[in-house]
Amino acid sequence: MEKKTVINTSTCDVRHVSEETLEHYGQLVINAAVVLADPQSRALLARYPVTMNCARVLDIEGDVQLSTVNGSAQIKSGEVPTQKRYLVVNGSLEIGPDTQPVLAQYVGIAVNGSVTYPESLNGALGMLTVNGSTTCYPDGAMLLKRNAVVDRLFALRAKAGQYWAGRRLIMVDPQLDPKALEAKGARFASQEAILAESKVEGLIGLLDEKTDIIIVPDGTAVIRDDVTLENSTVKKHGGKLYLIGDLTVDRNGAEALEALEYLHVCGDVSVTADLKDRLLEKAQEITGDVKILKTRGRTLQDRPYVKVSKWMLEREPEGVAVMDCAIVKLDGDLDKDLILERLTISDCAVVRCTPDQEDAVAAVSEDVAQIGGKEEDDEAFTPLKGAAKVINAAEYVL
Secondary structure, three states: OOEEEEEEEEEOOOOOHHHHHHHHHOOOEEEEEEEOHHHHHHHHHHHEEEEEEEEEEEEEOOEEEEEEEEEEEEEOOOOOOOOOEEEEEEEEEEEEEEOOHHHHOOEEEEEEEEEEEEEHHHHHHOOOOEEEEEEEEOOOOEEEEEEEEEEHHHHHHHOOEEEOOOEEEOOOOOOOHHHHHHHHHEEEEEEEEEHHHHHHHHHHHEEOOEEEEEOOOOOEEOOOOOEEOOOOHHHHHEEEEEEEEEEEHHHHHHHHHOOOOOOEEEEEEEHHHHHHHHHHHEEEEEOOEEEEEOOOOOOEEOOOEEEEOHHHHHHOOOOOEEOOOOEEEEOOOOOOHHHHHHHEEEEEEEOOEEEEEEEHHOOOOOEEEEEOOOOHEEEEEEOOOOEEEEEEEEEEOO
């Protein structure tokens, strides 16, 4: 079997490929979000054993500079490139006002993440493709963080004009003085604003009418992160929580759960079965899914291959959870009662087991693509098998 080369990259530029290069690679697999090509390179690739798995193939002729940014990028006015460019951003892109002359030098912009730009540029972004979120802000607005906290200190430094946050404004500081913001001429716009109940009357007139208002009890802590509920959580933040993230409540969180007065979760919740009903009574709203924590034992996660043996399960009385793995192989001597008692499998591609084990495996599995089957079929789920060389890069020029 001919060995192959696999290139995993965000952007692959094949415009300068030669016959000598293709002969060197042999069988070639290109996995990319974007492939930059031209008619000549397309014709050449067609004559060789080349497989391209990509979201887009762009025909670009001439001298075009390829730029890739992993993280945050900005396009500012006055910074006009000296040659044509194709830009790939894996993260966030902020496009500033009055950048039309700069944008004219871009033959394409591909963003895997989020883009923000002023409303006046709506007609100048035909070259932009986004795999993620796109938000436009009012022209002339002062930009805040995507999730912006407006507190007492912010009010002391505020200026006259409109402020804009890409996702939400958080206005729950007990010491925030709405009158001080109004006196300075500050105004605010965002998709939503979280307001402490006692501040609503003073702040409502400072918010754009398109902003969704969420009112929370005074003393509520807004936490922008995943949280595992513990006594220390309540000690640090108090008993009123608005979570922008996922919540985990295991057996160690039972006392803290009872101490909560208010709970709103913008995310998923994982909770032990015995605490689920109490959690649902406590929570005002949960926007995501409620999942049961089935084990407190060992977790095997994010692996290409996992083998589960009888020895492994017998030594984990609180169970084994296998999560986010490509292939899970169960030993044939695992009896069904032990599987049901101590094993959970979730978000995995394939579980290889004996026909007799399949019903027990199905009972403990969630979001598994295939149960059973033959091991020789596993190459479909491990595409790098048999590759002589694997190249991983943010961008690659062939």
